[in-house]
Amino acid sequence: MSVMYLAGLDLNLLLALDRLIAHRSVTEAARALGVTQPAMSRTLGRLRDALDDPLFVREGRALVPTPRALALAPKVTAAVRAAAAVFEPDAPFDPVAERGSFTLGMGEETQRAFAPAIVARLWADAPGLDLRFRPLSVRSVEESRRGELDLALGPDLSALPRVASGGVDLSELVQRPVYERRFVVVSSPAHPRRRLGLKTFARLPHVVAGPDSSGRGFIDDYLEGHDLARRVAAAVTTFDAAAALVAESALIATLPDDVVRTSPRRLVTAPPPVPIPPVPMLLLWHPRDTTDARHRFVRERVAEAIQSALGAR
Structure with missing residues (x-):
């Protein structure tokens, strides 16, 4: 038939x-x-x-x-x-009995900052759940679409002036702000810079972090508009590498506050003399998972763990 x-x-x-x-x-x-x-x-x-x-x-x-x-x-x-x-309604979700794996996409710095808290928080309620962390990339949206990536933590780069998202369209994913990323200027305790005017900021040697190590960003555009330029003495690909260089030198860097607060390195912080808007950090997932009890359980505890880790520093 x-x-x-x-x-x-x-x-x-x-x-x-x-x-x-x-x-x-x-x-x-x-x-x-x-x-x-x-x-x-x-x-x-x-x-x-x-x-x-x-x-x-x-x-x-x-x-x-x-x-x-x-x-x-x-x-x-x-x-x-x-x-x-x-x-018939699904059987109530039982985290204690839950087995299998759950895949989270996070950047290198956010894995270092939050993975221990996430694992501890989830295993407190779901000790049999296996967690798989993988790096974020331009393929993460497609991985989410294929069911290979369950949940991601990433920045909404559209909040920054003249910063492209790398051609990644996040519009098909559910986006939940979990905290705001703010930026600070960091220096080493041996060369502390607790207050910086714009001219002093431009005069000091900088280390910048970016995926292409180009050494230029919207901060340079802002300085140029004030007839200033900075020396980028080093360019690296991760915030952690930039923090390591600052801790051992006279360089300064403009880094996310959440990265600095969760860093094991001792750094001196100062407010940036350049206006930098806060960047929403988003939990991202495919809409098909929104009503799934298992997924809801995990993402709620991931958000709790991140906020707890930030509040504890």
Whole structure:
């Protein structure tokens, strides 16, 4: 039987036939389904037309099923049970009994900063859940689409002036802000810079972090607008590498406050003399997972762990 043929049928007929077989009475079947006896009689007529069989014949005051009805009985019961199972609510999510893996995409610095807290928070409630951390990349959206990446933590770079997102379109993902990334200027305790004017900031040697090590960013555009330029003495690809260089030299760097606060290195911080808007840090996931109880459980605890790690520093 084709799907197109099924589309023309009222599948409520299955439920009516199931009750008719069980009660062998139009009146009792109608009562069981909460409809009137005339309505059930009309339904029986429709069943006879659809199946080209009388299905029941009267014997005194009782209905006796035909051989076709008796042959259909186990199939009808199975179909009704299968349909009921489709609409039954899922069993309550039990984190203690949960097994399997969950994959999180995070940058190198956020893994270092938050992975211990995330693991501890999740394992406190779901000790059997295996966590898989992987780096963020331009492929992360496609990995999420394919179900290879369950949840990601990443910045909304559109908040920064003239900073492209690397051609990555996040619009198809659910985006939940979990904290705001603010920026500070850092220096080593041996060469502390607790207050910086714009000219002093431009005069000092900088280390910058970026994926391409180009050494130029929107800060340079801002300085240029004030007839200033800075010397980029070193360019690295990670914030951690920049922090390591600053800690051991007279260089300064403009780094995310969350990275500095969770860093094991001792650094002196100062507010930047350049206006830098806060960058929302987002939890990102595919919309198909929004109502999934397991996914909701994990992402809520990931958010709690991140906020707790930030608050503890």
